Amino acid sequence: MAETSANNFWSNPTLEPKRGFRFIVEFGSDGGNLSKWVAKSVSKPGFTVTETPHQYLNHTFYYPGRVEWGTVEVTLVDPVNPDATAMLYRMLLGAGYNFPSNVAEAQATTISKAAAVGPDSLNQVVIKQLGPAPESSDPDNYVVEQWYLHNPFVTEVSLGDLDYGTEDLVSISVTLRYDWAIMEVSGDGTVGNSPQKLV
Numbered sequence: 001m002a003e004t005s006a007n008n009f010w011s012n013p014t015l016e017p018k019r020g021f022r023f024i025v026e027f028g029s030d031g032g033n034l035s036k037w038v039a040k041s042v043s044k045p046g047f048t049v050t051e052t053p054h055q056y057l058n059h060t061f062y063y064p065g066r067v068e069w070g071t072v073e074v075t076l077v078d079p080v081n082p083d084a085t086a087m088l089y090r091m092l093l094g095a096g097y098n099f100p101s102n103v104a105e106a107q108a109t110t111i112s113k114a115a116a117v118g119p120d121s122l123n124q125v126v127i128k129q130l131g132p133a134p135e136s137s138d139p140d141n142y143v144v145e146q147w148y149l150h151n152p153f154v155t156e157v158s159l160g161d162l163d164y165g166t167e168d169l170v171s172i173s174v175t176l177r178y179d180w181a182i183m184e185v186s187g188d189g190t191v192g193n194s195p196q197k198l199v
Contacts, residue, residue: 022129025125025126026124027123028123028124034084035084038082040171041073041074041075042074045149045181048068049064049066049067049068050064050066051063051064069179069180071175071176072175074174075174076173077169077170077172078160078170085172088157088159091154094115094121095116095118095120097111098110116153117151117152121154124152125178126149128143128146129145130142130144144185145183145185146183146185147182150178150179150180151178153176153177155176156174156175158173160173
C-alpha cells in the first residue's frame with residue numbers, strides 16, 4: 001500500500017512546514033505607518049468559544065456560545081530613524097488623546113474607536129506568513145497565510161528598558177485589540193500570492 005503524505009512527512013522532500021521566522025507585519029493602510037522591518041516577533045490571532053452549561057438531573061450538557069478573539073502581541077525594535085517610539089506616540093495623539101493641561105483640554109473628547117482605527121492612528125495591521133516559493137514565484141514575497149485584523153487599535157505599549165549593563169537593542173512591546181481577524185490563503189490552501197478570503 002502506498003504511503004500517503006500524512007504519514008510520510010519526514011521522508012517527503014516536497015512537503016514543507018510553516019516556519020516561525022518567515023513573517024512580515026504591515027502597519028497602516030499603506031503598509032508603512034511603521035516600517036515592516038521593526039517587527040521582531042508577533043503572536044498570530046487566536047479565538048475562544050465561550051460555553052453555556054445546562055444541568056439536567058445529575059448531568060451537565062454544554063453548548064457553544066460567543067466567539068471572542070484574543071489580543072495580538074507585537075515586539076518591535078526601536079530604531080533612531082524611523083523612530084518607532086515617536087510613531088506610537090503620534091498614534092496615541094491621532095486616536096484623540098488630550099493632555100489635561102487645562103480645563104478645556106481635560107473636558108475635551110479623548111480616544112474614540114473611530115479615531116483609534118482611523119488613518120491618523122494604527123488604521124490596519126496585516127500579518128503575513130511567508131513560505132518557500134516554487135521556481136515560478138517571487139521567492140522574496142511568497143505568502144502562504146495572511147491575516148487581516150479588523151478595526152485594530154493599541155491597548156498597551158511598553159517602551160522598553162534602559163540598562164548600563166546590557167548592549168541589547170531597545171525593544172517595544174505592543175498589545176493590539178481588534179474586532180475579528182480574516183484569514184486569506186490561496187484556492188488550494190498552499191499559495192498566498194493571489195489569496196482568497198476564507199469567509
